[in-house]
Amino acid sequence: MLEQACQQAGLKLTHQRLEIFSELAASTDHPSAEALHRRLRQRMPTLSLDTIYRTLASLEENGLITRVKTGESQARFEAEQRQHHHLVCERCHEIIDFQWQTFDDSVLPDEILQWGKIKNKNAILHGVCKKCLDSV
Amino acid sequence: MLEQACQQAGLKLTHQRLEIFSELAASTDHPSAEALHRRLRQRMPTLSLDTIYRTLASLEENGLITRVKTGESQARFEAEQRQHHHLVCERCHEIIDFQWQTFDDSVLPDEILQWGKIKNKNAILHGVCKKCLDSV
DNA sequence: CTATGTGCAAAGCGTTTGCGACGGT
DNA sequence: ACCGTCGCAAACGCTTTGCACATAG
Numbered sequence: 001m002l003e004q005a006c007q008q009a010g011l012k013l014t015h016q017r018l019e020i021f022s023e024l025a026a027s028t029d030h031p032s033a034e035a036l037h038r039r040l041r042q043r044m045p046t047l048s049l050d051t052i053y054r055t056l057a058s059l060e061e062n063g064l065i066t067r068v069k070t071g072e073s074q075a076r077f078e079a080e081q082r083q084h085h086h087l088v089c090e091r092c093h094e095i096i097d098f099q100w101q102t103f104d105d106s107v108l109p110d111e112i113l114q115w116g117k118i119k120n121k122n123a124i125l126h127g128v129c130k131k132c133l134d135s136v
Numbered sequence: 137m138l139e140q141a142c143q144q145a146g147l148k149l150t151h152q153r154l155e156i157f158s159e160l161a162a163s164t165d166h167p168s169a170e171a172l173h174r175r176l177r178q179r180m181p182t183l184s185l186d187t188i189y190r191t192l193a194s195l196e197e198n199g200l201i202t203r204v205k206t207g208e209s210q211a212r213f214e215a216e217q218r219q220h221h222h223l224v225c226e227r228c229h230e231i232i233d234f235q236w237q238t239f240d241d242s243v244l245p246d247e248i249l250q251w252g253k254i255k256n257k258n259a260i261l262h263g264v265c266k267k268c269l270d271s272v
Numbered sequence: 273c274t275a276t277g278t279g280c281a282a283a284g285c286g287t288t289t290g291c292g293a294c295g296g297t
Numbered sequence: 298a299c300c301g302t303c304g305c306a307a308a309c310g311c312t313t314t315g316c317a318c319a320t321a322g
Contacts, residue, residue, distance in 0.1 A: 012302070033286080048305075050288080070205060073285070100244070108236070127254040128255070129252040148277065169311085278319070279316105280318105283313085287309080
């Protein structure tokens with residue numbers, strides 16, 4: 001999958017790109033660049049944080065990964081490209097993916113349809129997860 | 137309005153706070169700290185950017201304004217506190233507010249209701265506005 | 273009069289970039 | 298051998314902070 005995409009985009013399939021992508025694809029917690037760096041460093045001790053940033057940027061440009069817009073200072077990433085929504089714990093910053101067919105099917109207000117071209121619509125929920133509620 | 141809120145929060149009602157808040161309340165374009173600074177500097181030449189940041193932070197803490205989570209590097213702010221949603225042009229970064237009653241009324245998937253305590257749910261749309269579509 | 277807020281300048285943080293060395297094709 | 302990529306270190310932009318003075322209550 002990554003292989004074809006890289007070829008298509010004229011990107012070389014390097015060891016670093018492969019590892020960064022597969023680590024992200026295996027993660028469900030929407031890691032930050034730093035978090036990925038910490039994890040990958042164990043297998044690849046010389047991997048630099050800069051390379052993570054550069055790789056994430058080029059994978060994003062090619063639509064292979066997504067930068068999750070949380071509004072926090074650190075950017076978070078995901079490999080999941082199917083339509084889904086996010087639920088963010090404002091205490092521990094955990095991010096959960098979920099499906100919501102009712103939302104996907106619902107029609108936008110008329111005024112919006114005339115605004116321009118809508119590329120995507122997503123729901124974002126904020127709250128406090130059970131773990132954080134319990135640990136008070 | 138700001139007056140009561142400041143009293144309640146134990147904040148002094150300074151000239152700067154008043155001007156920053158009223159400028160933001162009068163803006164519909166979700167300005168950044170820098171944008172506010174540029175606008176206010178004309179009336180208040182000595183107003184520093186730091187004060188804008190500090191003031192926005194304390195107003196936000198007290199629920200008087202909201203930091204809009206766009207995922208861009210610069211934070212954007214709004215004074216509107218009624219439930220509403222955002223539509224972002226990915227070309228010119230314009231942010232439009234809109235109402236969407238159907239969404240507000242719709243019920244969340246069961247799995248989500250068990251996750252913890254949901255504080256708010258919002259829709260965020262991305263696309264390209266007419267102005268940007270035309271100017272290509 | 274006292275506690276808070278302000279302006280200034282300097283530091284902080286996540287992220288990006290210029291450079292020379294490295295490695296895939 | 299060539300061009301893209303990597304690691305290093307230094308720069309960057311936005312935001313935050315320590316300090317001394319000013320100001321609201």
